[in-house]
Amino acid sequence: MSAFLIQMQGAVSQGILWGVMVLGVYITYKILDIADLTVDGSFALGGCVCALFVVEKGYSPFVASLLALLAGALAGLVTGMLHTAFDIPAILAGILTQLGLWSINLRVMGKSNTPFLKVDTMISQFSDLTGLSNGWAALIVGLAVAVVLILLLYWFFGTELGCAMRATGNNEDMIRALGCNTKITKIIALALSNGLVGLSGALVAQQQKYADIGMGTGAIVIGLAAIVIGDVLMRKAISFWAKLISAVLGSVVYFVIRALVLRIGLDANDMKLFSAIFVALALCIPVAASKWRVHKAYSEDGGNL
Template sequence: MLNLLNVTFMGILRLIPSGIGEGLAWGILALGVYISFRVLDVADMSVDGTLALGGVVTAVLVANGTNVVLAILISVISGAVAGAITGLMHTKLKIPAILSGILMMFALYSVNIHIMSGKSNVSLLKQPTLLNLLSDWLQIDRSVINIIVFALFAALVIAAIYWFFGTKLGSAIRATGCNLQMARAQGIDTDSKVIIGLAISNGLAALAGSLIAQKDSNATVDMASGAIVIGLASIVIGELIFKKNLPFWAKLAGVIVGSIIYRLIIMLALQMPFAETYDMKLITAILLVLAMSVTVIKKRHHKKEAKHA
C-alpha cells in the first residue's frame, strides 16, 4: 500500500511540469474566452474552430518551410478574421451570439480540412517549430522549453491586453460589455466594438492553437474539441482563487493560474486508482459545477450573515 502510494506520489511529481506546460498553453485560450465571455459579455463558441484554425495554419505553414514566427503571426491574424466574421454575423445580421459562434465553428471545420489539403492532420514532428528550434539551440529539454516559452507568451499577452483595455478603444469595448444600452447612449458605436472584441478573443484562441500544435507536434481538425469548456473551467477556477476586487491585470493572471490548476487537478484525478482516462469529461464537469456553486453558496452565506447582523 505504502509502495503504491509512493509510486503514485512520484508519478504525480513527475507529471507537474507537463501539467504546467499544458495549463499555460491552454491558458492563452482561456484569456481569449475571458475577453468574449467576461469583458464583452458575448457567449462566443467560435473558439472551438479558431483554436484548431490557429494550429492548422501554423502546422501547414511550418511544414511547408515558412518561418515559424511568421507562421504564428499569420495564425493569429486568421483567427482574428474569423472572430470578426462571427462579430459581423452577430451585430450586422442579428444572428444570436451563440448561434453565430456555433456556425463559425461549423464552417471552420471544413475550412481547416481545406487548409490541410483534404487531410485531417498535419504532423510537426522534427519540424522547425519555435519549441524545437529553441530546444536545439539552448540544449534544454522540450518540457522545460515548453514552460518557458508558454509563460513568456502568457505574460506578453496579459501585458498587451492590460495595455489595450486601458486605451480609449479598449475602454469603449469594456463599456460595451458592461452595459450595451448605456454605451450606445454615450455615443459609442457598439457594433464595431463587439466585432473588434471578438477578433481579439479569437486571435488569442488561434495563438493558443498555434502553440498547442507546436507542443503536440501535430495539428488535427478535432484538436479543439471542447475548448470552450476548458476555457470556462480555467476562468471559473481562477475567479474562485483570486478575489473579485483585484486589478484587471491580476484577474488576467488569475485566468492563467486557473488554467494551470485545472490541468493539475485533472492530472491528479487521473492518477487516482479508481479514475479511468475516459472520466476526464466527467471530472471537468463536476469541477465546473463545484467551482461555480461555491460562489453562489458563499453569497448566500454572506446574505445570512448580513441578516443576522
C-alpha cells in the same frame, strides 16, 4: 527527475500554453459577457494553419504562429458580423462559425491530422538554442508569450478603444448613449479574442507535435473552468492586470488538477465529463452560497422584528 515531477512539469507547461486561449475566452466571457462557442473551432483552426505553413509550406514556426493568430481573428470577425450585422444571438453565431470551421479546418490541412515530427517548432528551436529539454522549453516559451500578451492586453484595454470595449460589456445602453458604436467594439473584441485562441492552438500543436481538426473540442469548457478557478484563487484582486494573470493561473491549476486526477486512475475518456461537472459546480456553488447568505440574513432579521 521523477515521473511525477515530469508529469507536473508537463501539466504546468500545457496549462500556460492553453492559458493564452483562456485570455481570449476572458475577453468575451468576462468583458463582453458572451460565452463565444467559436473558440472550439478557432483553436483547431490555429493548429491547422500552423501545421499547413510549417509542415507543408516550410515557413518559420514564428511566422506560422502569427498567421494562426490572424486566422483565429478572421473567425472571430465572422462571428462578430453574424451577431452585429444580422442580429443573430451571440451564442448561435458562435455555433454557426464553429460548425463551419470543422470543414474549413479539414480543407486547410487536407487531412484530419498532421504531425510535426520532421520540422522545427518554436519549442524545439528554443530547446536547441539553450540546451534545455523540450518540457522546460515549452514552459519558458509559453510563459514568455503569456507575459507579453498580458502586458499588451493591459495596455490595450487602457486605451480609449479598450475602455469602450469594457464599458460595452458593463453597460451597453449607457456607452451607446455616449455615442460609441457598440457593434464595432463587439466585432473587434470577438476578433481579438479568437486571435488569441488561434495563437494558443498553434502553440499547443507545436508542443504536442501534431495538429488535429478535433483538438479544439471542449476548449470553451476548459476556458470557463480556468477562469472560474482563477477567480477563486484571486478573488480579492481588483486591478485588471491581476485578473488577466488569474486567467492564466487558473489554466495552470486546471491542468495540474487534471494531471493529478488522471494519475489517481480516472479514465482519460471521462475527462470531458469531469470538466463539465467541475465547471457546473464552480458556477453553481457561489450562486447557491450567495442565496443561502441572503436567506439566512432575511431569516435572522425577520426573527428580530
